[in-house]
Amino acid sequence: MIIFDVVDRAGNLQKVEVPEEINLNLMEVLKASEYPILATCGGMALCATCQVEVAQGLENLPSPTDVELDMLDQLPKATPQSRLACQIKINENLNGAVFHLAAE
Amino acid sequence: MITTDICIIGAGPVGLFSVFEAGLLKMRCHLVDVLPQIGGQLSEIYPKKPIYDIPGFPEIKAEELIENLYQQILPFKPTFSLGERVDKLSRTEDGGFLLTTSDQTEIKAKVIVIAGGLGCFEPRKPELQRLEHFEGKGVVYMVKDPEKFRGKKLIIAGGGDSALDWSIYLTEIAEQVTLVHRNESFRGAPDSTEKVFDLAKAGRLNLLLNSNLHALNGNGVLKSVDIMNKQGELKKVEADYMIPLFGLSPKLGPISEWGLNIDKNAIEVNTFDYSTNVPGIFAIGDINTYPGKLKLILCGFHEAALMAQSAFKFVYPNQKLSFKYTTVNGVNAF
Numbered sequence: 001m002i003i004f005d006v007v008d009r010a011g012n013l014q015k016v017e018v019p020e021e022i023n024l025n026l027m028e029v030l031k032a033s034e035y036p037i038l039a040t041c042g043g044m045a046l047c048a049t050c051q052v053e054v055a056q057g058l059e060n061l062p063s064p065t066d067v068e069l070d071m072l073d074q075l076p077k078a079t080p081q082s083r084l085a086c087q088i089k090i091n092e093n094l095n096g097a098v099f100h101l102a103a104e
Numbered sequence: 105m106i107t108t109d110i111c112i113i114g115a116g117p118v119g120l121f122s123v124f125e126a127g128l129l130k131m132r133c134h135l136v137d138v139l140p141q142i143g144g145q146l147s148e149i150y151p152k153k154p155i156y157d158i159p160g161f162p163e164i165k166a167e168e169l170i171e172n173l174y175q176q177i178l179p180f181k182p183t184f185s186l187g188e189r190v191d192k193l194s195r196t197e198d199g200g201f202l203l204t205t206s207d208q209t210e211i212k213a214k215v216i217v218i219a220g221g222l223g224c225f226e227p228r229k230p231e232l233q234r235l236e237h238f239e240g241k242g243v244v245y246m247v248k249d250p251e252k253f254r255g256k257k258l259i260i261a262g263g264g265d266s267a268l269d270w271s272i273y274l275t276e277i278a279e280q281v282t283l284v285h286r287n288e289s290f291r292g293a294p295d296s297t298e299k300v301f302d303l304a305k306a307g308r309l310n311l312l313l314n315s316n317l318h319a320l321n322g323n324g325v326l327k328s329v330d331i332m333n334k335q336g337e338l339k340k341v342e343a344d345y346m347i348p349l350f351g352l353s354p355k356l357g358p359i360s361e362w363g364l365n366i367d368k369n370a371i372e373v374n375t376f377d378y379s380t381n382v383p384g385i386f387a388i389g390d391i392n393t394y395p396g397k398l399k400l401i402l403c404g405f406h407e408a409a410l411m412a413q414s415a416f417k418f419v420y421p422n423q424k425l426s427f428k429y430t431t432v433n434g435v436n437a438f
Contacts, residue, residue: 038354040149040354044149047354048228049353049354073263073291074262074263074350074351075350076229076231076261076262077230104353
């Protein structure tokens with residue numbers, strides 16, 4: 001199992017457990033866990049409605065690609081900890097990470 | 105006042121195709137969209153992306169699909185109110201509807217079809233105290249008429265292509281343009297980036313990198329903006345207008361206040377004809393929800409076809425509808 005923490009917009013922390021070898025990204029897992037993210041573009045790094053702040057474990061994630069950086073660069077509230085959940089593949093690197101859902 | 109049979113809210117692929125299905129049944133359509141162009145998210149978010157699940161097209165770019173749909177509906181002479189949001193909806197005495205847009209355009213229709221996708225695309229706003237207070241009084245999110253900025257002092261914020269392009273364009277018109285960007289470089293088109301740096305070097309553009317908007321000042325009307333750099337130093341920049349250009353993000357908007365049954369930002373419909381709980385209002389495409397709903401363009405097309413059959417009863421209450429194939433009847437233009 002891969003286990004990480006998700007903090008919703010109200011500040012509630014919940015552990016999310018995902019089986020290893022699952023071929024999903026973080027946005028898909030958040031949606032499946034009924035977190036209120038729109039994911040308008042469906043995972044193309046084009047809408048930023050799945051923006052998360054990585055409070056812990058950022059160093060374990062692969063660097064953002066150009067497409068993701070292009071989008072992050074446009075956002076008013078992006079910080080160096082900001083990522084798009086749709087661009088984060090679920091794998092063991094996420095163990096122990098803490099993700100905060102960004103405000104809508 | 106615009107008078108039509110069907111007012112379609114949303115000019116994305118499903119809204120556009122509804123014009124075709126309605127047209128086959130001799131119903132005229134007027135479309136309203138908050139975006140300045142047709143195509144919805146296909147034009148706004150991913151025009152160059154290929155789509156692979158449109159029947160009959162092994163691969164088609166989003167913008168090509170929109171162009172094809174536009175050509176397909178032209179025989180039915182649709183009319184458009186683009187760059188406008190439907191704000192108010194009321195019933196008329198004859199059982200129809202009266203819609204009022206954000207630009208005060210009035211539209212009288214017998215049927216409303218909401219094909220609003222994920223809602224209205226609205227500008228992403230910076231987090232600033234008293235921001236709403238200055239909206240329309242110095243803070244604008246769209247450059248609709250550049251002439252408005254002639255001889256004025258402007259602050260543009262953002263790091264994308266639109267921030268770069270408008271900064272370049274408006275240096276020709278405005279008295280002073282300040283471009284504020286969070287990072288030290290731009291990821292927009294290399295040509296535009298180079299031009300922005302050249303303009304800054306030539307002293308024609310005030311470029312503030314590694315900086316964020318911090319506070320808005322003014323008594324009723326915007327006078328200046330405090331901008332903070334990464335070192336925490338504050339700088340006050342005089343401004344008649346501030347234009348934050350941080351892209352667009354979808355919101356359900358006024359639709360949520362029309363008495364429709366809504367579940368998680370989507371409108372509940374009857375899958376018989378995609379009608380809502382309000383007679384005469386239909387919802388099709390990504391904006392509706394029902395058991396088994398799939399948010400696919402092709403499902404939206406199907407919903408449009410079934411919707412039109414029921415809409416006919418509102419537009420022509422005394423006529424009987426007989427179903428005909430286009431292969432038999434062709435497309436009879438208006």
